[in-house]
Amino acid sequence: MAKLRTKAIHSGQHPDPVTGAVITPLYQTTTFAQEAPGVHKGYEYSRSGNPTRTVLETVLADMEGGAHGFCFASGSAALATLMMALLRPGDHVIVGDDVYGGTYRFLTKVLKNFGVEMDFVDLSGSADITPFIKDSSKMVFLETPTNPLLKLTDLEAVIKTAKQHGLTAVVDNTFATPYLQQPLELGADIVMHSTTKYIGGHSDVVGGALILKDDTYRDQIAFNQNSIGATPDPFACWLTLRGVKTLGVRMEAHCKNALEIAEFLEAHSQVEDVIYPGLSSHPQHSLAKKQMQGYGGMISLRVKGGTEEANSFLTSLKYFTLAESLGGIESLSEIPAIMTHASIEPEIRAQLGITDSLVRLSVGIEDVADLKADLDQALNSITSTKKTAAA
Numbered sequence: 001m002a003k004l005r006t007k008a009i010h011s012g013q014h015p016d017p018v019t020g021a022v023i024t025p026l027y028q029t030t031t032f033a034q035e036a037p038g039v040h041k042g043y044e045y046s047r048s049g050n051p052t053r054t055v056l057e058t059v060l061a062d063m064e065g066g067a068h069g070f071c072f073a074s075g076s077a078a079l080a081t082l083m084m085a086l087l088r089p090g091d092h093v094i095v096g097d098d099v100y101g102g103t104y105r106f107l108t109k110v111l112k113n114f115g116v117e118m119d120f121v122d123l124s125g126s127a128d129i130t131p132f133i134k135d136s137s138k139m140v141f142l143e144t145p146t147n148p149l150l151k152l153t154d155l156e157a158v159i160k161t162a163k164q165h166g167l168t169a170v171v172d173n174t175f176a177t178p179y180l181q182q183p184l185e186l187g188a189d190i191v192m193h194s195t196t197k198y199i200g201g202h203s204d205v206v207g208g209a210l211i212l213k214d215d216t217y218r219d220q221i222a223f224n225q226n227s228i229g230a231t232p233d234p235f236a237c238w239l240t241l242r243g244v245k246t247l248g249v250r251m252e253a254h255c256k257n258a259l260e261i262a263e264f265l266e267a268h269s270q271v272e273d274v275i276y277p278g279l280s281s282h283p284q285h286s287l288a289k290k291q292m293q294g295y296g297g298m299i300s301l302r303v304k305g306g307t308e309e310a311n312s313f314l315t316s317l318k319y320f321t322l323a324e325s326l327g328g329i330e331s332l333s334e335i336p337a338i339m340t341h342a343s344i345e346p347e348i349r350a351q352l353g354i355t356d357s358l359v360r361l362s363v364g365i366e367d368v369a370d371l372k373a374d375l376d377q378a379l380n381s382i383t384s385t386k387k388t389a390a391a
Contacts, residue, residue: 004063004179005248012058013241026238027051048226052234056241057209060199063178063244064191066211068218070225071237075174075194076102077230078208080110082192085224086168086217089115092134094167096123096142098149098352100194101341103172109343125284126157133165143172144181144291148300148336148360149353150275152284155291159187168217174198174327179251180294184213195240197327198297201250205239207232250329253365254297261363262299264372270379275300298326299361307356309382310335314359316378319371326362331371336360 002010013024027050032043043049053071061069072078083106087093095107097120107118119132123142140162144153159169170190171183177198183191193199195207212218225231232240255278262276274281277288278295288295303309314322320333324340334340337349337356344354363371 007062008059008244008247011062012055024052024055024238024241026234028234046234047229047231050234050237052241053232053237056237056244059241059244060178060193060195060209061211063247064173064211065178065182065184066191067214068212068221070210070212070221071195071232071240072208072210072225073230073232073236074206075100075192075196075208076106077228078192078194078210079103079106081221081224081228081230082170082190082210083107083111083116084228085220087111087116087138090136091116091138092136093118094129094132094137094140095120096144096146096151096153097121098146098151098354099141099143099172100147100174101336101343103143104341105343122151123153123158124151125287126154129158129161130165133161133167137165137167139168139170141170141172143175145175145277145288145296145298147175147298148341148358150175150277150282150298150300152277152287152291154287155183155186155188163187175296175298176292177247177251179248180255180292180296184211186291189213190217196325198251198254199247199327200240200243201247201328202239202243203325203328203330205236205243207236207240250365251294251297254363255294257365257368257371258297258299258363259295260368261361261371261375265299265301265375268376268379270304270382271301272304273302297363299363301359301361302355302357303359303379303382305357305382310357310359312382313378316381317374318377319364319366319374320361320378326360328362329365331364331366332362334360 015022016025030046034040057069057071095118121132142153162169169188171188172192173183174194174197191211193209195209259278262274262279265271266274276299303313314333320331323332337354341354
């Protein structure tokens with residue numbers, strides 16, 4: 001069986017039979033000619049299906065070890081389509097307590113309006129979900145590593161319990177990517193991605209995806225994908241395909257840089273706390289070694305002081321651009337509490353530890369020496385600012 005880096009370049013991707021083009025063509029069309037009413041070559045209308053999208057869905061499914069792939073206009077669109085396809089009023093969902101702010105917003109501000117109930121549960125480690133399972137429970141939905149606290153869930157343990165009670169297991173694999181983690185092999189039914197992030201990898205295209213382990217939910221997802229219509233345009237699919245091809249080499253660079261930077265930050269006098277699965281200080285470090293093939297490119301930290309010091313640190317950075325999103329070739333920085341996770345109620349953020357001083361870094365693939373020098377000067381500038389203020 002081919003390895004992931006080979007799949008990324010070859011799965012579903014063959015030279016164009018008409019021209020011999022090596023790269024999948026961009027089929028920038030809304031509709032397709034039919035030989036007779038209802039007689040076509042597999043495509044009718046680009047919302048229902050497009051050859052460029054088909055190739056992307058095929059390669060993503062193969063990379064995750066799944067049977068079917070479905071692509072969407074965003075990660076949020078993938079989430080909404082999934083929930084509307086599989087859940088009904090009165091159903092109950094167990095959700096990891098530390099999820100992306102947009103996921104939390106959809107679940108609590110949209111899905112709840114349709115009568116779906118949910119409990120947000122700490123799923124770090126091999127958490128026991130049994131106490132939270134009800135007769136109406138239908139699904140467990142989780143991220144690992146989580147966003148932004150980088151907590152890890154023991155997928156085998158949690159999914160085993162979910163299966164014993166007939167729950168569908170859904171894993172958002174955006175942070176890890178299929179290069180570092182294979183949730184379907186560990187028992188998950190469905191994997192979700194914001195392909196905007198590491199899959200696309202160049203901060204130039206928004207998208208989402210669902211990968212199914214087998215045929216169980218294929219018809220429901222396919223029907224809702226077409227009916228809701230939150231599908232990506234052909235050019236977005238083509239751009240994402242371009243990004244997929246270098247996922248392996250990019251993830252190796254992200255992981256290498258992030259581990260070196262995490263170790264650097266942990267030893268820095270101006271840093272109070274560093275959260276990174278590759279550090280022995282991480283509570284689930286042993287699980288990361290067991291479950292993942294690398295530790296990823298995301299780091300969270302708290303600088304000494306508080307909100308004012310965190311803001312000073314971020315605004316002093318040169319190569320870590322202050323911006324939302326993650327997973328691109330360039331390094332980014334943010335404060336989740338007032339940016340990506342601002343939709344979560346302040347009291348909930350406080351309970352979780354998503355404080356106004358928590359900083360999230362998306363480590364890019366620049367030269368790590370430049371990134372460390374940038375972080376060092378920004379951290380030291382906090383000291384300089386405080387000394388100036390005191391004087």
